[in-house]
Amino acid sequence: MALLLKTTRFIEAQIDTFLDVVSDSATAFQLAIQDYLAGRMQQFEERLAAIREYEHRADDLRVSIERFLYERTLIPENRGDVLALLENTDDVIDNIKDSLLQFSIETPQIPAELHDLWLQTTQASVAAVEQLVFAVRSFFRDLSAVNNYIHKVYFFEREADLMGEKLRRQIFALDIDLAMKSQLRYFAIHIEKISDAAQDTCDRLAIFTIKRQL
Amino acid sequence: MIFIYLLSGLYMGWSLGANTTGNVFGAAVETRMLKFKNAALIASIFITLGALLEGSGPTQTLGKLGSVDAIGGAFTVALAAALTITLIVRLGIPISTSQTIVGAIVGWNFFSGRLTDFRSLITIASSWVIAFVVSAAISALLFFMVKPWNNRSKRHLLEQDLMIRYGMVLAGAFGAYSLGANNIATVVGVFVPVSPFKDIAVGNLFRITGIQQLYLVGALSIVVGIYTYSHKVMRTVGKDIFQLSPLTALVALLAQAIVLFLFASKSLYNLLLKFHLPTIPLVPVSATQIIVGAVVGIGLATGGKNLRYNILAKISLAWILAPVLAFLLSYVALFITQNVFELQVQKETSYIFDQRTISKIQEEGYDIDALSTVNGRSFKTEDAVYQELIDQEKLSKEEILAIIALTEVHKMKVDVAKLKASNMHRAFSKKELAILKDFDGKEYRHKWQLREALSVYPEYALFPNVIKEIDKNHNRIVEDKLQILYRNFRIE
Numbered sequence: 001m002a003l004l005l006k007t008t009r010f011i012e013a014q015i016d017t018f019l020d021v022v023s024d025s026a027t028a029f030q031l032a033i034q035d036y037l038a039g040r041m042q043q044f045e046e047r048l049a050a051i052r053e054y055e056h057r058a059d060d061l062r063v064s065i066e067r068f069l070y071e072r073t074l075i076p077e078n079r080g081d082v083l084a085l086l087e088n089t090d091d092v093i094d095n096i097k098d099s100l101l102q103f104s105i106e107t108p109q110i111p112a113e114l115h116d117l118w119l120q121t122t123q124a125s126v127a128a129v130e131q132l133v134f135a136v137r138s139f140f141r142d143l144s145a146v147n148n149y150i151h152k153v154y155f156f157e158r159e160a161d162l163m164g165e166k167l168r169r170q171i172f173a174l175d176i177d178l179a180m181k182s183q184l185r186y187f188a189i190h191i192e193k194i195s196d197a198a199q200d201t202c203d204r205l206a207i208f209t210i211k212r213q214l
Numbered sequence: 215m216i217f218i219y220l221l222s223g224l225y226m227g228w229s230l231g232a233n234t235t236g237n238v239f240g241a242a243v244e245t246r247m248l249k250f251k252n253a254a255l256i257a258s259i260f261i262t263l264g265a266l267l268e269g270s271g272p273t274q275t276l277g278k279l280g281s282v283d284a285i286g287g288a289f290t291v292a293l294a295a296a297l298t299i300t301l302i303v304r305l306g307i308p309i310s311t312s313q314t315i316v317g318a319i320v321g322w323n324f325f326s327g328r329l330t331d332f333r334s335l336i337t338i339a340s341s342w343v344i345a346f347v348v349s350a351a352i353s354a355l356l357f358f359m360v361k362p363w364n365n366r367s368k369r370h371l372l373e374q375d376l377m378i379r380y381g382m383v384l385a386g387a388f389g390a391y392s393l394g395a396n397n398i399a400t401v402v403g404v405f406v407p408v409s410p411f412k413d414i415a416v417g418n419l420f421r422i423t424g425i426q427q428l429y430l431v432g433a434l435s436i437v438v439g440i441y442t443y444s445h446k447v448m449r450t451v452g453k454d455i456f457q458l459s460p461l462t463a464l465v466a467l468l469a470q471a472i473v474l475f476l477f478a479s480k481s482l483y484n485l486l487l488k489f490h491l492p493t494i495p496l497v498p499v500s501a502t503q504i505i506v507g508a509v510v511g512i513g514l515a516t517g518g519k520n521l522r523y524n525i526l527a528k529i530s531l532a533w534i535l536a537p538v539l540a541f542l543l544s545y546v547a548l549f550i551t552q553n554v555f556e557l558q559v560q561k562e563t564s565y566i567f568d569q570r571t572i573s574k575i576q577e578e579g580y581d582i583d584a585l586s587t588v589n590g591r592s593f594k595t596e597d598a599v600y601q602e603l604i605d606q607e608k609l610s611k612e613e614i615l616a617i618i619a620l621t622e623v624h625k626m627k628v629d630v631a632k633l634k635a636s637n638m639h640r641a642f643s644k645k646e647l648a649i650l651k652d653f654d655g656k657e658y659r660h661k662w663q664l665r666e667a668l669s670v671y672p673e674y675a676l677f678p679n680v681i682k683e684i685d686k687n688h689n690r691i692v693e694d695k696l697q698i699l700y701r702n703f704r705i706e
Contacts, residue, residue, distance in 0.1 A: 004379070008372045075375045076246035077460050082371075140371045143364075212371075214361040214461065214516075 004072070011068050015086075015140060018061040019133050022089055025054045026129035029096045029194070033122045036103055037115050048100045055097045062086045081208040088201035089136060092129055095197045099190040108183050117170060121163040121191050128156035128195035135205055139212075146209045153202045160195035164188055219285050220402070222293040224435040227401040229299035230311050231439020234397065235261070236447025237308050237505040238389045238470065241463035242382045243448045247375075250448075253386065254440050260387045261440075262433040264394025266426055282322050283701075286557035287548065294318045294544035298536055307532045308447050310342065310500035315400055317537030321544025326560040327595025329615065342533070345473055345499040350511030353469035357462065357515040364461055378460045385467040392474045393501055394433060402432035454525045462512045469508040474501060487684050503533070565593040565621040574620050574662065584608035585617075596622075624661050626703035628653040633702050641698055646673050650699075661700050668696075 032047035065086060069079045110118060135149035171184045239253035248256075282288045295311070295318040302309045316338060323330045367374060411424035411431075422430075458466065476482065477499040486493045506529055513521035552559045567588045576582045584606055593599045596618050603614045630650050633639045639647060649671050658664045668674035676692055677685045 004376060008370075008376050012370050012372050073246060073249070075371060078371065078375075142368050144366050212364075214357070214364050214459075 007068060007072050008074065011065055011074065012140075014061055014065050014068075016137075018058055018065065018086065019089070019137055021054050021058045021061065022093055023130060023133045025051055025058075025093045025096050026126045026133075028054070029100065030122055030126045032100055032103075033119065033191075037110060037118060045104065048097075048104055051093075051097050051100055055093050058090050058093050062090050078208070078212065081204075081211065084204060085136060085139070085201065085208060088197075088204060089132065092132065092194065092197045092201065095190075095194045096129075099187075099194065102187065102190060106183065106187075108187055109180065110184065110187075111174060111176065113174070114167065114170060114184070117163060117167045118188075118191075121160055121167050121188065124156050124160035124163050125191050125195040125198075128153050128160060128198040131156060132198040132201055135202060139205060139209060143209060143212060146205065150202045150206055150209075153198055157195040157199040160192050164192040219289045220431070222289045222296065223402045223432060226292045226296040226299075227432045227435030228439035228442075229296045229303065230397055230401055231261075231436035231441075232443030233299055233303050233308060233439075233447055234311055234393060234501050235390070235436070235440045236444040237502050238393060238467070239386050239444075240308075240448035240505070241458050241466050241509070242386055243445075245458055245460045245463045247379055247382055247460045247463065248386070250445055254444070256383060256387050257390045257440050257444075258437040260390035261394035261436050262430070264391035264396075265398035265429045265433040265436075266394075268391075268395035282319060283561040283563075284558045286551055287322055287326070287559035289557075290547045290551045290559055291315075291318045291322050291544055294321065294547045295540050297543055297547075298540040301539070302532050302536060303443065303447060305532075306446050306449065307529055308502045308506065309532045309536045310502045311397065311400060312338075312500050313342065313533065313537045314540040317540030318544035320537070321541040322548060322559070324541075325545050325548040327597040329596045329600055329618070331615070341477070341499055342503050345477060346503045346507035346510075348476070349469055349473045349504040349507030350514065352472055353465055353508035353511035354515040356465045356469055357512050360461060360465055375460065378464050381464045382460075382467060385464065385471045389467065389471040389474060389501070392471070394436070396474070397501075398429050398432050398436075401436065402428050454522060457520060458509065458512070462516075465512060466505060466508040469511065470501065470505045473499070473504045473508075483687075487687055490684075493683055493687075563594075564623045565596065565599045565618060566623055567591055567621055571621045571660070574660075575617055578616070578620065580613055580617060581608060620660070620662055622661065623659060624700060625657070625659055625705050626661075626664055626700065627657045627705045628655065628664075628699075628703055630654055633699075638698050638702055641695060643673070646695070649673060657705075661696075664699065664703070665696055 028047050028051050032044050032051070035041075035044040035047060066083055069075065069082065075082060131149050131152040135146055135153060138145040138149055167188045168185050171181050171188065174181070235254075235257045239248065239257055242248040243250050243253050282291050292315075295314040298314045298317070299309060299311060316335070320330050320335070322328075364374075369377070411427035414422045414427070416422070476494050483493055506526075510521065510526065548559050551557050567585060567590060572582060572585065572589065575585065584603065587606065588599070588602055593602070599618050599621070600614055603609055603617070604611070609617070628650060630639070630647060633642075633647075633650070642650070649668070653667065656667070658667070665674075665676075669676065674692060674696070676689050680686050680689055
């Protein structure tokens with residue numbers, strides 16, 4: 001039983017680290033976008049490298065948690081749900097990395113008049129991810145608080161959609177090449193997708209929470 | 215020869231291990247919170263401990279089987295009960311061990327012409343229902359208590375899981391311990407007076423008495439039952455009736471342990487008596503009915519939508535079927551044992567209406583005019599006396615039963631050494647044994663004669679016309695002790 005307590009504490013720490021990594025990735029994403037818009041390309045590339053590192057770390061942590069939960073038959077009733085939750089949360093980091101990677105590959109030219117909206121969309125998406133991290137943490141530690149955070153995630157996802165739509169309208173209202181418009185629209189959608197992934201995870205989290213409640 | 219007889223007791227132990235242990239740990243194993251091998255190990259250790267440390271409560275549990283007075287009869291009765299359990303467990307249905315034993319004993323009563331005390335039978339049967347309802351109520355109550363703990367807990371999911379596991383191990387061990395203490399007597403209890411084992415002294419450290427060795431053998435047979443067959447029953451309790459979550463499984467286990475404790479703890483009973491509080495009757499309850507009751511309680515507390523009523527109906531049917539089947543098997547098996555194998559299944563007893571018993575009957579205030587047809591006669595069975603007297607319609611059923619008890623010939627010789635040899639002296643205080651010593655060598659023909667002789671001492675005196683619960687308890691304790699004396703001092 002002492003071994004079980006040690007394992008439990010170890011996995012708890014791993015889950016917390018995993019969620020820290022997700023949260024850090026979201027913050028790094030916002031900073032990377034700010035760098036990109038300000039033209040600090042070297043700093044942008046450094047942030048991308050850090051996010052790649054975060055993604056690997058999150059994958060390793062997730063696999064390790066999975067292995068421990070199954071090998072030690074911990075939380076038999078909830079482990080399927082927990083693993084699905086971690087996998088979905090991991091998808092959010094993948095989205096963040098993919099989005100930045102495209103910036104690095106295509107280096108789209110973003111007109112200055114779009115910067116403000118661009119940042120607002122990014123902030124809303126990042127806020128959704130941060131609230132998602134709070135929600136997932138609460139699922140483990142404070143079940144009664146989960147729904148409050150889920151509510152916030154939905155709020156920021158809608159906000160990101162709204163800003164994203166405004167951004168796309170503004171892109172197509174600009175007097176630039178259609179090819180460039182099309183490229184920018186693609187990047188705007190990419191940012192919205194991050195909050196969509198957070199929302200998808202929340203949809204499942206809401207069900208897992210109901211299942212855990214007596 | 216005794217070892218061959220012992221086999222049916224061991225078979226009963228195996229059935230108990232397969233069936234009842236499945237009930238204790240079923241929910242924990244089926245929710246995958248405990249591995250089967252761990253649950254089996256905990257159950258084995260604590261059932262054995264319970265049997266060895268507290269299983270010697272012969273005054274209580276032995277009395278249940280005590281009426282079967284010949285070893286051949288005890289062998290057959292235990293065999294019939296064990297066969298019934300095996301048959302029903304094969305269907306994966308949890309059944310009550312105490313029910314099958316009661317059924318088998320009633321079978322013996324019918325076969326040997328003894329009258330079945332329907333009042334105590336009804337008391338036992340109603341305790342099965344009461345325990346079921348109490349268990350359902352306690353588990354529902356516990357459920358409503360743990361609900362906020364679960365829903366508002368600030369503890370990590372994994373730590374909560376660990377606490378539930380600890381709780382399951384503790385509650386399961388407690389349940390297994392009380393099971394061992396209560397049920398070992400039903401396994402090998404009938405063999406106590408004829409135990410073939412001699413006391414073993416391990417240096418000056420400790421002694422293992424012959425009875426403890428017998429209990430150990432019985433406990434080992436339970437352990438074999440756990441490892442070989444209990445897995446199947448676990449599924450029914452843990453999954454089939456109602457899908458339990460780990461926390462609700464813990465609630466069910468806890469409710470079971472509490473109810474077992476409520477109905478089996480003598481110390482709690484005495485404590486309540488001391489404070490003049492209403493007592494809970496100390497009756498042998500079925501662990502099976504209790505756990506099923508607990509699962510149903512949780513099912514109802516969550517709205518009752520997911521309860522599988524068809525499985526419940528199957529279990530309830532088994533509850534009726536089990537005693538009936540045990541009764542029939544016991545009756546047939548006793549017939550075969552007596553007539554084919556020519557073994558004695560009952561002691562020869564007679565009921566004599568001579569001058570001594572008639573004047574005793576008169577002294578007790580019964581109308582002896584009604585006894586004109588039986589005066590001077592001797593009867594072989596209780597049933598024969600009963601039929602003779604009931605036809606006259608002058609005496610009530612209760613009066614006839616009391617008269618039968620007074621006329622029963624039960625030759626006894628007071629022999630304290632014999633009491634010590636069978637280890638039964640542990641049920642008596644030093645003072646009580648000293649009183650018995652004064653009677654050493656004296657012989658009695660009827661039970662009431664010994665009772666009367668001893669009644670001059672307050673330790674053995676029964677209170678007349680008792681109303682208060684505390685006085686009733688005194689009489690119960692004295693009667694239990696007298697029963698031990700009747701059994702142990704009997705001579706042919």
